[in-house]
Amino acid sequence: MEQTLYLILLLIALCSVSECVQRQYHFINVLKNWTEAQRYCRENYTDLATVDNMNDMNELKKSVNDGGVQFVWIGLQMGVYEWQWSSGDPVLYLNWAPTQPDGTECAMMRDGEWHDYSCSNSLTFICNSSNNVNTGLIFVNQTKNWRDAQSYCRQNHIDLVSVRNQNESQQLQKFINDSHISGDVWIGLFSVRDPWQWSDQSNSSFRYWKSSEPNNAGGVENCTVIEQKAQGQWHDYSCNYQFSFVCHEDKLILIKENLTWPEALRYCxxxxxxxxxxxxxxxxxxxxNVVKQASTEAVWLGLHNYCSMNMWIWLSGEIVCYQNWAPGNGTTPEECRLEKRKGAVQSGGDQRWISLPETRKLNFICSRY
Structure with a gap:
């Protein structure tokens, strides 16, 4: 009994000493354009480097072991905008001016064509309204940023104007001409996410841009480099330039085979x-991030029920210090000696941990390091 209590206390003390390295970074000192670098990383590692936080950024900088290198590709690239109408109408028609959109979040109308524009700028705007029976449009001769214009239209009319087809676009331009409206006006179109995307489709929102970057000089700077002499801060650059690059190799890998927990353990x-x-x-x-691709409702983890000590323990030897159990899970069942239970993570919903019989056949996650 005393020996068991001592072991429990020892395991609890270990809670504070575990460390985590999510991915390994590999510096490739070969000159390639961004697309070639991406292909190389996907063939030899996981992908071009993704960065989740400053700890990752510091590890990435350490991996670049050639002091003479100025710029290095990472896996952040300008993605495809997803535009949406404030009113919720489907986006079936677009009327962008040449070279537009070029990297900002809200849309305004100029000389019958659309331009993307920083949402924080102030412009006059046009609302959809039931008050104007002829056109259904109301011009508001007040300058507001896009969000404030949206709020004004929703409070006083219906919403910022939507343009669903070419006919409505022509009607809007006629309304602007007939009303003698000059200058740019907000319309209800906005982009619904950060246009920058990671090559591995990670949802990391971490950014480390240098001051005044990204600036999309010439409208062609769609890829990202780190600048070694500027503490690794980021620039946008044309993807056609040739630089060295950093790949990453994920610590974790999802195996889409359906195995029992002992079989999954043996495989890993x-x-x-x-x-x-x-x-x-x-x-x-x-x-x-990994379990989103799973083909089973839950995925095995290295978590097992240690009946003799009445606790859950990781295969790494740690007890469960960080807790992520779904309600009703994580307590040691009385019948655990009759039915061996192991820990899995839900692949959908809140992705909480659940207790399941080890004979269930599920996908599983292996650690590479």
Missing amino acids: RQNHVDLVSVSSEEIQREVM
Whole structure:
């Protein structure tokens, strides 16, 4: 009894000493354009480098072991905008001016064509309204940023104007001409996400732009480099330039085979390192990115019920310090000696941990390091 209590206390003390490295960075000192660098990383590692936080950024900078290199590709690239009408109308028609949109979030109308424009700028605007029976349009001769214009239209009329087809576009331009409206006006079109996307489709929102960047000089700077002499801060650059680059190799890998927990354990230890131990919130975030691709409702983790000590323990030897159990899970069942239970993570919803019989056949996550 005393020996068991001592072991429990020892394991609890270990809660504070675990560390997490989500991914390994590999500096490739070969000159390639961004697309060639992406292909190389996908063939030899996981992808061009993704960065989640400053810890990752510092690890990435350490990996660049050639002091003479000025710029280095990472995996951030200008993505495809997803535009949406404030009113919720489907986007079936677009009337952009040449070279537009070029990287900002809200849309305004100029000389019958649309331009994207910073939402924080102030312009006059046009609302859809039921008060004007002829056109259904109201011009508001007040300058507001896009969000304030949207609020004004919703409070006083219906919404910022939508343009669903060419006929409505022509009607809007006629209304502007007949009303002698000069200058740019807000319309209800806005982009619904950050236009920059990671090559590996990570949802990381971390950015480390240098002051005045990204500036999309010439309208062609769609890829990202780090500048070694500027603490690794980022610039947007034309993807056609040739630079060295950094690949990353994920710590975790999802295996889309349906195996029992003992079979999954054997597979990971033979082909990688082990079933994953989720000892911190940081590792859980990585797990959440990985399990989105699972083909089963839950995915095995390296978590097992240690009946003799009445506790759950990770294969890494740690007890469950960081907690992410779904309600009703994580307590040691009385019948655990009759039915061995192991820990899995839900692949949908809140992606919480659940207790399941080890004979269930599920996808699983292996650790590579």
